[in-house]
Amino acid sequence: MTSRVADFLKERVDFSPVRAWVARRKIPQHKHSFWYYFGGLALFVLTIQIITGIMLAFYYSPTPVNANESVRYIMEKVHYGWLIRSIHFWGANFLIAVVLVHMFSTYFMKAYRKPREIMWVLGVIILALILTSAFTGYLLPWTTLSYFATKIGTSMPLYIPFVGHFISRLMAGGADVGAATLTRMFTLHTIVLPILWLTAIAIHVFLSQVLGLSTPMSQMQARDETKLFPNFMMRQAAVWSGALAVLISFVAIFPEGLAAKVNPVLPAPAGIKPEWYFLFVFQTLRTFPDVIGLGGITLGAIIWMLVPFLDRKASNGQKSTFFTLFGVAIIVYLVTMTVMAYITTEVH
Numbered sequence: 001m002t003s004r005v006a007d008f009l010k011e012r013v014d015f016s017p018v019r020a021w022v023a024r025r026k027i028p029q030h031k032h033s034f035w036y037y038f039g040g041l042a043l044f045v046l047t048i049q050i051i052t053g054i055m056l057a058f059y060y061s062p063t064p065v066n067a068n069e070s071v072r073y074i075m076e077k078v079h080y081g082w083l084i085r086s087i088h089f090w091g092a093n094f095l096i097a098v099v100l101v102h103m104f105s106t107y108f109m110k111a112y113r114k115p116r117e118i119m120w121v122l123g124v125i126i127l128a129l130i131l132t133s134a135f136t137g138y139l140l141p142w143t144t145l146s147y148f149a150t151k152i153g154t155s156m157p158l159y160i161p162f163v164g165h166f167i168s169r170l171m172a173g174g175a176d177v178g179a180a181t182l183t184r185m186f187t188l189h190t191i192v193l194p195i196l197w198l199t200a201i202a203i204h205v206f207l208s209q210v211l212g213l214s215t216p217m218s219q220m221q222a223r224d225e226t227k228l229f230p231n232f233m234m235r236q237a238a239v240w241s242g243a244l245a246v247l248i249s250f251v252a253i254f255p256e257g258l259a260a261k262v263n264p265v266l267p268a269p270a271g272i273k274p275e276w277y278f279l280f281v282f283q284t285l286r287t288f289p290d291v292i293g294l295g296g297i298t299l300g301a302i303i304w305m306l307v308p309f310l311d312r313k314a315s316n317g318q319k320s321t322f323f324t325l326f327g328v329a330i331i332v333y334l335v336t337m338t339v340m341a342y343i344t345t346e347v348h
């Protein structure tokens with residue numbers, strides 16, 4: 001049957017140029033090749049997010065009256081609904097963790113250097129879009145925590161001079177978080193953001209194939225290569241299976257629960273804090289005056305995005321110790337702020 005389908009296609013479409021191109025693809029082999037698996041791993045987790053997200057959207061209802069109830073229905077009535085929801089929840093955490101590892105590993109290997117500057121800039125944009133996806137998805141269960149977290153998030157732009165008020169209103173769909181915010185977040189989460197990150201990722205991955213993978217400067221003497229198909233892809237598949245096993249273990253051991261529907265009239269509960277990936281923002285705002293904190297994070301993100309154009313040494317094939325130290329400083333800052341936020345707030 002398979003060969004009959006193959007013959008049918010072969011008689012009609014000439015795939016030989018694609019096959020020849022794929023056969024020529026090579027992956028550099030050296031001491032740090034392990035990190036090359038993380039881009040593909042991000043693609044894999046993203047695919048899980050798309051599939052489970054579509055399944056959830058079949059039952060979810062984005063109105064203040066029905067949102068929490070529809071999620072409860074998914075958890076209690078829909079066959080394996082609890083499983084799909086927990087995979088989507090843990091998958092989001094995994095995706096952000098994997099993308100962070102991929103970003104910092106490509107950073108320290110200076111893979112952003114010429115000619116891969118566009119890949120890096122796109123990468124930073126993808127990370128911002130993925131984090132925005134996590135933020136917009138957070139409100140959807142319409143619980144006390146999700147409600148107040150969104151209230152804080154949508155009021156943050158108020159610190160931006162001149163346009164802050166407008167941006168805050170645009171995000172919330174009004175003066176306060178309500179029905180309009182929920183439909184806005186739902187549309188952004190399920191339509192607008194996926195279109196944006198899918199487009200950016202398609203260009204990012206296309207460039208990785210056109211340019212090939214970079215070799216770190218310290219490994220330039222290593223001339224070893226392995227074939228993309230089947231060697232690298234077989235190992236990549238093993239990495240995917242391992243990751244799936246870890247993800248399912250998290251889901252089984254810590255299934256995501258569902259808190260009660262929010263009552264917006266009640267005050268925000270004490271000790272409220274965001275998910276781990278936003279804790280550094282939270283702690284920065286507790287440590288520094290708001291305007292300085294937000295301004296600093298924005299400036300830091302812009303500099304981070306422009307690193308390939310600032311690190312001229314790396315692009316000229318020279319060692320750039322300053323930028324290695326800059327990367328270390330960023331990690332130290334993120335980890336310190338995150339740990340401080342954990343130990344100085346009550347766990348809810």
Ligand code: HEM
Nearest residue numbers: 036038039040042043103106111112123124127208213214
């Ligand atoms: C969902 C998000 C992302 C996906 C699916 C993705 C996917 C990929 C894939 C498949 C590759 C080729 C294999 C590899 O090197 O691992 C790659 C390479 C690369 N990515 Fe990403 N990526 C993502 C996010 C990012 C981010 C956030 C950055 C940095 C800000 C980034 C920077 C790079 C760079 C510089 C390369 C070239 C690596 C080299 O040539 O050695 N990517 N990405």
